[in-house]
Amino acid sequence: MKRVGLWTAMALVxxxxxxxxxxVASNRFGEGEALLHMTERELPLSSASDxxxxxxxxxxxQQQPELDRGPGPGWFDQAKLEALGYDCSxxxxxLSAKLHYSKATPRRAFVVLEYEGDAWRQWLADAERxxxxxxxxxxRRESSxxxxxxxxxRLDRLRKLGxxxxxxxxxxxxxxxxxxYPDRTRFIVVPVKVNLIFLREWTGKxxxxxxxxxxxxxxxxxxxxxxxxxxxxxxLAHYARERMYLGPRYTVTIRYGHRYEPWIVxxxxxxxxxx
Numbered sequence: 001m002k003r004v005g006l007w008t009a010m011a012l013v014x015x016x017x018x019x020x021x022x023x024v025a026s027n028r029f030g031e032g033e034a035l036l037h038m039t040e041r042e043l044p045l046s047s048a049s050d051x052x053x054x055x056x057x058x059x060x061x062q063q064q065p066e067l068d069r070g071p072g073p074g075w076f077d078q079a080k081l082e083a084l085g086y087d088c089s090x091x092x093x094x095l096s097a098k099l100h101y102s103k104a105t106p107r108r109a110f111v112v113l114e115y116e117g118d119a120w121r122q123w124l125a126d127a128e129r130x131x132x133x134x135x136x137x138x139x140r141r142e143s144s145x146x147x148x149x150x151x152x153x154r155l156d157r158l159r160k161l162g163x164x165x166x167x168x169x170x171x172x173x174x175x176x177x178x179x180x181y182p183d184r185t186r187f188i189v190v191p192v193k194v195n196l197i198f199l200r201e202w203t204g205k206x207x208x209x210x211x212x213x214x215x216x217x218x219x220x221x222x223x224x225x226x227x228x229x230x231x232x233x234x235x236l237a238h239y240a241r242e243r244m245y246l247g248p249r250y251t252v253t254i255r256y257g258h259r260y261e262p263w264i265v266x267x268x269x270x271x272x273x274x275x
Contacts, residue, residue: 032184032255032256032257032258033178033184033188033189033255033256033257033258033260034184034185034187034189034255035184035185035253035254035256035265036115036185036186036188036253036254037185037251037252037253038115038164038165038251038252038254039248039250039251039252039270040245040248040249040250040252040270041060041161041162041163041164041248042059042061042115042163042164042165043057043058043059043060043226043252044057044058044060045057045058045236045239045240046058046225054227054228055227055228055236055237055240056225056226056227056228057225057226057228057236057252057264058224058225058226059165059221059223059224059225059226059262060163060165061113061163061165061166061167062123062162062163062165062166062167063166063167063217063218064076064167066217072213072215073197073199073213073214073215074215075168075169076170076215076216076218077213077214077215077216078213078215080170080171080216081196081214081215081216083171083172084107084109084170084171084172084194084216085107085172086104086107086196087100087104088214092198092201092211092212092213092214093201093212097198097212098198098200101196101198101214104195104196106193106194106195106219107193107194108191108192108193108194108222109170109172109191109193109194110171110172110173110174110177110189110190110191110260111167111169111170111189111190111191111192111194111218111221112167112168112169112170112171112180112181112187112188112189113165113166113167113187113188113189113190114165114166114167114168114181114186115164115165115186115188116186117166117168117186119166119167119168120166123158123162123166124155124158124159127151127154127155127158128155130151130154130155131148131151131152131155134147134148134151135148160246160247161247161248165188167218168181168187169181170192170194170216170218174189174260177189188256189256189260190221190222190223190256190260191221191222191260192219192220192221192222193218193219193220193222194216194217194218195216195217195218195219196214196215196216197214197215197216197217198214199212199213199214199215200212223260223261223262226254226262226263226264228264228267229264232264232266232267234267235250235267235268236250236267247270248270249269249270249271250267250268250269250270251267251268251270252264252266253265253266253267
């Protein structure tokens with residue numbers, strides 16, 4: 001009986017391994033979904049990385065600022081939410097609106113991430129305008145020099161270290177998104193978890209009335225961590241010991257397969273790795 005149990009266990013292990021290899025092979029078959037060359041700014045070492053036990057990179061991306069008394073939902077608006085299947089039929093001024101929309105649960109969708117494109121340049125321009133606005137506020141004595149220094153520091157960090165991978169669209173059908181964003185070297189289409197946000201009406205200190213609105217927010221990518229295979233760890237292992245850096249130290253080429261799962265194709269140092 002023990003020998004039968006042993007053979008059964010071995011067969012189960014072999015069957016599981018075969019299934020995993022089949023899934024991996026199907027994901028990597030053919031041209032693939034996308035191929036991008038990015039740096040440590042977008043693919044930093046995760047906190048769990050260790051040169052002895054394994055190295056993992058975390059896909060770092062950005063989305064529009066959180067909806068908190070802002071002027072509007074941006075591009076992730078009510079129409080996008082409805083296209084994802086959310087019931088937005090209750091008028092936002094209705095007394096039952098808050099209760100209705102608070103019951104909305106997270107949904108699986110697909111997000112388009114653009115690398116170093118128009119969205120990134122707009123992100124930088126917004127940060128530069130913030131610095132300019134704060135500087136004008138200092139002249140009017142509405143802001144402090146400390147505020148201005150903080151704004152300049154944020155802009156400097158963004159220019160040197162900020163991820164240039166920006167969310168630009170979301171939808172339920174990845175094929176439709178790919179048709180709208182055909183450049184596979186600049187746009188990634190990946191599964192994501194989204195949430196509906198309900199903002200109630202409010203009046204600012206300036207007396208301006210802001211009506212209620214619905215907006216969307218992406219809480220997490222469903223595949224955010226990328227394990228570095230043994231043959232690609234050489235460059236990354238040097239940096240696993242050091243968490244602090246002043247700029248990107250390596251480039252990574254990643255490819256996305258038909259299952260929207262990434263793997264590392266290549267890693268190159270941008271500078272001489274530490275000894």
